[in-house]
Structures are given as structure tokens and as C-alpha cells.
Amino acid sequence: MRLLNGPLQTVIDTLLPESVFDFWLEELGALHRKRRVMARVVERFPETPEMITLVLQPNGHFQGFQPGQHVDVTVEIEGRKLTRSYSPSRPVSDEGLIQISVKRVRGGAVSPFLCSQVQVGDLLELSQAYGDMQLPTPHDFQKRPLLFLAGGSGITPLSALFFELAKRAQRDTIPTTTLMVWAPTDTDFAFRDELETIARSIPDLRVAFITTRQALATPLDSGLEHSDPLNSGRATLEQIAHRMPNWEQASVYACGPAEFVGHLASLTKGKVQAFTAEAFTLPTLSADDGHASITLDKRGKTVTVSRGETLLDSLEHSGETLESGCRRGICLTCACQQVSGVSENIITGERQQDAGMTIRPCISRPLADVTLHI
Numbered sequence: 001m002r003l004l005n006g007p008l009q010t011v012i013d014t015l016l017p018e019s020v021f022d023f024w025l026e027e028l029g030a031l032h033r034k035r036r037v038m039a040r041v042v043e044r045f046p047e048t049p050e051m052i053t054l055v056l057q058p059n060g061h062f063q064g065f066q067p068g069q070h071v072d073v074t075v076e077i078e079g080r081k082l083t084r085s086y087s088p089s090r091p092v093s094d095e096g097l098i099q100i101s102v103k104r105v106r107g108g109a110v111s112p113f114l115c116s117q118v119q120v121g122d123l124l125e126l127s128q129a130y131g132d133m134q135l136p137t138p139h140d141f142q143k144r145p146l147l148f149l150a151g152g153s154g155i156t157p158l159s160a161l162f163f164e165l166a167k168r169a170q171r172d173t174i175p176t177t178t179l180m181v182w183a184p185t186d187t188d189f190a191f192r193d194e195l196e197t198i199a200r201s202i203p204d205l206r207v208a209f210i211t212t213r214q215a216l217a218t219p220l221d222s223g224l225e226h227s228d229p230l231n232s233g234r235a236t237l238e239q240i241a242h243r244m245p246n247w248e249q250a251s252v253y254a255c256g257p258a259e260f261v262g263h264l265a266s267l268t269k270g271k272v273q274a275f276t277a278e279a280f281t282l283p284t285l286s287a288d289d290g291h292a293s294i295t296l297d298k299r300g301k302t303v304t305v306s307r308g309e310t311l312l313d314s315l316e317h318s319g320e321t322l323e324s325g326c327r328r329g330i331c332l333t334c335a336c337q338q339v340s341g342v343s344e345n346i347i348t349g350e351r352q353q354d355a356g357m358t359i360r361p362c363i364s365r366p367l368a369d370v371t372l373h374i
């Protein structure tokens with residue numbers, strides 16, 4: 001609801017301090033703010049027993065997003081502001097509505113609140129969108145097939161990309177794309193009916209669902225027994241090759257828990273054309289991996305840190321402050337140049353040793369002494 005328009009709005013915007021301006025608009029239940037992105041919940045519906053979708057109408061400050069990107073959602077719970085990152089699960093609608101799908105994390109603070117407490121009409125604060133897990137440009141569409149690998153609620157950025165491809169297929173050529181989803185049981189697959197409907201009508205888009213704990217009740221691939229390892233269990237190259245024989249020519253996008261993404265990164269290492277990964281948890285690092293020296297060249301400081309921590313955590317523990325945001329390697333807020341040394345991307349296991357390369361300290365740990373341009 002926009003309460004004021006035109007010159008009067010501009011005068012009030014200019015004269016009132018932001019805190020006063022926002023306070024009164026909040027009291028009035030308005031969506032507008034001086035600068036902040038707010039969004040009203042206009043619809044909510046379940047995707048699985050543990051996941052709901054919130055349909056959001058953002059105010060005019062929101063600059064939009066590309067499918068595959070993330071937004072931070074901030075809520076106030078018992079007087080405390082808490083922020084979590086979610087990836088819109090479908091492309092923006094023609095009316096400018098965005099959808100986030102939230103899986104309830106047992107013992108979590110924000111996801112149970114969003115799943116159970118937030119109702120139609122409530123307001124949430126959003127960040128601008130960020131993240132670089134995006135489709136290749138149309139110019140590059142013909143070069144390689146795409147392989148999307150999703151673990152559990154890691155489906156959300158990949159479903160947005162898949163739905164976007166389905167939209168583009170109405171008017172353009174799209175790359176052949178296979179989306180594979182792993183989840184514990186049949187009831188944990190979000191968007192399954194929609195995705196299968198798309199796969200039945202668009203030959204270039206394929207989907208497969210694999211349960212990790214319980215055999216599929218209704219396997220997509222006819223001829224496979226429920227207990228067939230191609231149809232259930234931890235991700236394997238055989239499962240992938242069965243759905244996509246030319247997987248080695250693919251650009252791979254993987255998203256899920258750290259263990260899932262790390263496992264797929266090591267399975268496909270050096271065998272696929274490109275591997276883009278995001279994890280919504282970080283792997284546990286061993287505290288017994290010794291120490292390394294980190295030199296911050298602009299600050300003229302050297303600190304000794306544990307190799308069993310991320311560079312961001314260990315520098316913070318040493319009293320150094322670094323700008324950070326998502327702490328999961330997505331927003332690039334912490335990105336900096338590694339002048340020399342060797343570090344490791346803890347999500348993909350990739351060694352980072354090219355002088356001058358940009359690394360993300362929140363998902364990197366030192367393998368040897370490192371100099372950062374900080």
C-alpha cells in the first residue's frame with residue numbers, strides 16, 4: 001500500500017530522518033520505506049510436509065533478481081532481528097511477485113518462524129539479490145548441456161533455473177538440461193509434480209528423483225526396481241550416467257548440504273566442463289591440521305591461524321575485521337585477492353594457488369602460508 005504519492009511523498013521523504021519515516025510507515029502497516037526493501041506476504045502454501053512457499057510482493061526499492069540468486073530475509077523474533085539467506089524457488093511472476101520456499105530446520109530460529117508464524121499480510125525485510133549461480137548467456141546455450149544436482153532443499157536455486165528454462169523454451173532454443181534431486185524420502189521432493197509436468201512436455205528438460213533413505217514409491221524411470229541403486233541411495237556417477245549419458249560434456253550446477261556438494265565435486269573432479277557449487281552448510285574441518293601464517297599486506301600484519309578454520313573465522317578470531325555477509329561463499333562481500341600461497345575452497349576441495357586470484361575467505365582455508373591483499 002502506497003499511502004502518499006507525488007510531490008508530497010518527495011517532501012516527506014526528504015525532510016524526515018529515515019528512522020522516523022520508517023517508524024511511522026511501519027505503524028501504518030505500509031510497504032514503503034525510505035530505502036529498505038520490504039515485502040508483503042500475499043500467499044503461502046505447502047510444498048512438502050516440511051517446506052512452505054511464501055509469495056512476496058516487494059516494495060519499489062527491490063531491484064529484481066536473476067533465477068539462481070539469493071536474497072536475505074530479516075525477521076524480528078522476540079525483539080531480535082535475525083537474517084537468513086533464501087533463494088527464490090521460481091522466477092519472478094509477471095506481476096513482480098517473488099517466491100521463497102523455506103524448509104523447516106528442526107531447532108532453527110528463523111525457518112520454523114517463517115513456516116509456522118508468518119501469515120498472509122505480514123511484512124518481511126529483504127536484501128537486494130546476490131549470487132552468481134546463473135544460467136549461461138543465450139549465446140552460450142548451444143555449447144554444453146546443463147546438469148543440475150540438488151540435495152534436499154538445495155533444489156530452490158536449481159528449480160528457479162529449471163522453471164526459467166521452461167519459460168524460455170516457449171520462444172527460444174535452450175540447452176538440454178537434466179535436473180536430478182536427492183532427498184531422504186518420497187515426501188521430501190518439492191515441486192515434483194510441476195517439474196515432471198514440464199519434463200513431459202519439453203523434451204530438452206529432464207528430471208529424476210532419487211531417495212536416499214527409502215525407495216521411491218513411484219519411480220520416474222520405468223523398468224527400475226524400487227531398490228535399484230540407480231534409483232536410490234547416495235549420489236553415484238552411475239545414477240548420473242543412467243539419466244544423462246553425455247554428463248561429461250555438461251556444465252554442472254550443484255546445491256545442497258556441504259557433504260552432498262563436496263561428494264559430487266570429488267566424483268566429477270576433472271571430468272566435467274564446469275562445476276558451479278553452492279552449499280547451505282559448511283563442512284566440518286579438522287582442528288588437527290596444524291597452523292599457517294596469514295599476511296594482510298595492506299594492513300602490514302601477519303597472524304598465525306589454524307588450518308582447521310576458514311580464513312574468515314580465523315582472522316576474526318585473531319582480532320581482524322573483514323567485511324562479510326552470507327558466510328557461505330555466495331554474496332562475494334568477503335572476496336579478496338590472494339597475492340601468494342595456497343588455500344583450499346572447502347566446498348569443492350579445489351586448490352587455490354594462482355597468484356592474484358580472487359578467493360572468498362568465508363569458504364577458504366589455508367593449506368600453506370598465504371598473503372591476502374587486505
Ligand code: FES
Pocket residue numbers: 323324325326327328329330331332333334335360361362363
Ligand atoms: S561470500 Fe558472502 S561472506 Fe564470503
